[in-house]
Amino acid sequence: MKALKKLSLLAVLCLGLAACKKDDPTQPGNSQFEQKLNSKAATAGTQAVVSGFPEIFESGGKGSYAVGSVTLSSGSWSLDDALIGNLAGDAKNGSQSVRIRNTGTLSMNFNVTGADVVTVAHAKYGSDANSTWQLWYSTDSGSSWQQTGSTISTSSTTLTTATFNVSISGNVRFQIRKISGGTARINIDDFSISTGDGGTTPPPTTSGDDSNLLLGNPSNAVASTSSPENYLMDHTYYTSSYSRSRATPNWVSWHIGSSDLGSNSRQNDFRADTALPSGWYEVSNSSYSGSGFDRGHNCPSADRTASVTSNSSTFLMSNMMPQAPNNNQGPWADLENYTRSLVTAGNEVYIICGSYGSGGTGSNGGVTYTIDNGRINVPSNTWKVIVVLPNGNNDLSRITSSTRVIAVNMPNTNGLNTNWKTFRTSVNSIESATGYDLLSNVPTSIQNVIEAATDNQ
Structure with missing residues (x-):
């Protein structure tokens, strides 16, 4: 996953176009079709793309919103309250894109074998209002579906790309569901499915090296509005469980390797997270003003300096907690700096942190x-668990009863002017305080040892 998470979106979108034959007479506007393919192929990288993808919606037509199927270069797709749009108001790369209204869907009628990353270009139609949509998948040929990733808000008239890290093996098909905005329409284009780096790095193994949730999902969070106090959010560079009523994360989980630490500056673009479900309160960049509390990062800015995009992602307000200044800027910051020093010394780390209580x-x-x-x-307390491994592969299998695990639990007060080591505790203690099952993917026999110990290095 190391290389996969860092690949450019262009690389994701640009390969695997062999299935789109330029002499196919069924493809209307063939010269435009070729031009669109060639412009993408010109920037091709090493990302291996499922045969027939990206689907660019140039090879078929459907002029009405009535439910129906259309055969495209990748296969048959079902469009419900959706059509293939080619008007001036349609945002598109090339001459066509899908246009969806109300709570319409765009669904694959066929399976592909495995998917690690899905990318989708989206924009709103013309001057229509904003809408939100979700990506769903099925591993039983469409009999049942479940959501993956976060709810996406479409607010721009220019196509932008949403990325979903899915890591699914075996047969799978995908569906886009528009979930809000009423009659406001959205455009969908350039739907890409990739299975890993076809060059120097193999596809991710079942161990999920470097994945945000390698160590487990501590609260079994799900990306469903039926779970508003334990709502799973995947922001690519970190994954979290969000509480609607608390308006903060319950926990945030991420990995740091040497490739995550670069020279990009702190973006300071604190902003509301528009990917929250429709109707949920969006904490703004000024919501903490005058409160006496810092906008405390869970996943720190300085852990994500390899790119502007990765650093900017940490400034979403859904990644913040109200943190006492002398907690945030004192031992908490010192521990963050120490953690990064472990990485620069030849280690990689997996981190889960969060807060609990009130006051x-x-x-x-x-x-x-x-x-x-x-x-x-x-919150009354802020906590963090750090699993330290020497650089290597098959990370989960390398965690042993002697692996270093640092756990801290700090009171959220402004009187903290002491070393972070003062607040070290055991993972078991944090689990007792939060009710979470941390490190749940680690074998139980090893968990029993490392979760009971308190770091003393």
Whole structure:
């Protein structure tokens, strides 16, 4: 997964076009079709793409919103309350794209074998209002479906790319579901499925090296609005469980390797997370103003400096918790710096962190339970678990009873002017406080040892 997570979107979109034959008379506007393919092929990298993808929606036609199927270069697709659009208002690369309205769907009627990354270009139609949509998948040929990744908000008239890290083996098909916006329409184009790097790095193994959830999903979070207090969000560079009522993450999980640490500067683009489900309160960049608490990162900015995109992702307000300044800027920051020093010394680390409880003391004094007019919970404690491994492969299998695990639990108060080591504890202790099952993917016999120990290095 190391190389996969860092590949450019162009590389994801640009290979595996052999199935699209340029002399196929069924492809209308053949010169435009060729031009679109050639422009993508010119920038091809080493990403291995499932045969027939990216699907660029140039090779078929469907002029009505009535449910129906259309044969495209990759296979048969079902469009419900959706059509193939070619008007001036349709955002598209080339001459056509899919246009979906209401709660319409775009579904594959066929399976592919395995998928690690799915990318989708999306934009709103003309001057229509914003909408949201989701990516769903089926591993039983369409009998049942489940959502993958976060809900996507479409607010631009220019095509932008949404990326989903799915890591599915075996037969799978995908479906796009528009879930809000009413009659407002969205365009979908350049649907790509990739199975890994076809060059120097093999596809990810079942161990999921470097994946955000390699060590497990601590609360069994799911990306469903039926689970608003344990809502799974995949922001590519970290994954979290989000609480709607607390308006903070329950926990955030990520990996740091040497390739994650680069020279890109801190973006400081604090902003609302528009990928939250429709109707959920979106914490803004000013929601913490005057509260006496910092906008405390869960996944730190400095852990993601390999690119502007990765660094910017950490400034979504859904990655923040109200943190006492002397907690955030004191031992918490010192531990973050120490963790990165372990990486530069030849290690890679897996991190899970979060907060729990209610009531903290910020720079304004007194115990504060909520801020932003009661919309955001102030936690009583902040915690973190760090699993340290020498650089290598097959990471999960390399975790042993002697693997170093650092666990800390800090009170969210402004009186913390001491070394982070003061707050070391056991994983078991944090599990007792939070109710989570941390490191659940590690064999139980090893968990029993490393979760009971308190780091003393």
